[in-house]
Amino acid sequence: SSLTRVEHDTMKKHVTMGARILTAVDFPYPVVPIVRHHHEQWDGRGYPDGLVGAEIPIGARILSVVDCFDALTSDRPYRSRLSDERAMEILRSRKGTFYDPAIVEKFIELIPALRREDAAHGGSDVRGFVVAGLAQAASERGRESTLVAGLPAVATVRPRVRALFGDRIARIADAEACLFAVGAAGDLLLVAHATLRLGGSAASLRIPIGGGVSGWVAVNRSTIRNADPRLDLGDLAESLALRACISTPIFMGAELFGVLTVYGTQAAGFSDETIASVGMLAQEIGLAIARADADGDDTRPVVRRPPIAAVS
Structure with missing residues (x-):
């Protein structure tokens, strides 16, 4: 079932809580802004700060696209995983609203090479690691x-x-x-x-x-x-x-x-x-x-x- 308004508001806190935890770590590169802003949207309707377009850190823009693709092509309790082709269609439908159009197109261009690399290493998704370990x-x-x-x-x-x-x-x-x-x-x-x-x-x-x-x-x-x-x-x-x-x-x-x-x-x-x-x-x-x-x-x-x- 869908989340209630209160549940949804609680869920959205994970970005600020995660960023707050990571401030204690002295990373050699800016990890905290990536974590805080990876649910911002290109059109400004994301969270937590409603950043628009290039205001969103480049790392967060990349992570949001990759995160979406990974979620779509993974099994979820409410649906089976989607094909790469269907996931790419969804990403393209959201460019300019959810995601940076240039990053969407570049990521889609890279998917075949990434999949070939996965296949060469016997697959590297989470399920593959777990099944292999078992x-x-x-x-x-x-x-x-x-x-x-x-x-x-x-x-x-x-x-x-x-x-x-x-x-x-x-x-x-x-x-x-x-x-x-x-x-x-x-x-x-x-x-x-x-x-x-x-x-x-x-x-x-x-x-x-x-x-x-x-x-x-x-x-x-x-x-x-x-x-x-x-x-x-x-x-x-x-x-x-x-x-x-x-x-x-x-x-x-x-x-x-x-x-x-x-x-x-x-x-x-x-x-x-x-x-x-x-x-x-x-x-x-x-x-x-x-x-x-x-x-x-x-x-x-x-x-x-x-x-x-x-x-x-």
Whole structure:
């Protein structure tokens, strides 16, 4: 859902707060003005100071274009990433209003060369770094990564975790949920457990790390509230009339085990109380998994998760 006026005003403070923090650092070049003014607009309708045209520092003008392109071509909780071509169309439509026209055209001219450079280095986007780190860690700890026979490509959780999951989700009105676990190769989220209505349809679900709502949460390790369930479930969300979702990471000690995502039919989204309860449930699930692991309960094997690589 859209930000309220108060939320939007609060969000805009990040530029001044960031600039204030950076004033304590003795940079050899003018970083602070770039951070403070990268949300100014060419036509003067930006923030925080409403600078116009060449009044905006050149570094901030460049960063605003690059920042926009990166956002458009990255997965977001409310939409999938756009193609480079579509992102370039949007940049061109905003030149002279949002962005310096000369910088837009120069950046677009450079994109093919930048993409070739990325490809030569195996890709350098954030998702690529994270997936590579997961895969390497999984390879190094391959003996610890197991899937239950008879449930191909679906991770399992112990009975105590399934009971906790079922009891708490049942208390949320008109809700379905998936407990995702990071796959052994580190590049996918697999369904470890799901509510009955999602059931068999969800069992075959594969969400790339960094993709959809749940994949984004796995990369960023932060909760997303009231996002679009279709980004995870596609047509299944439509058939069940699911309108909003909460997604939050599950940690087993210091490791990321997976993601808990709750889907609901409420067009207005979930309440703050429900969002808080889902976050608490994710913490309890992580503790239960870690405790069972420490107790050596092998009645139901569980996929051990490598830590997500640090994102610089």
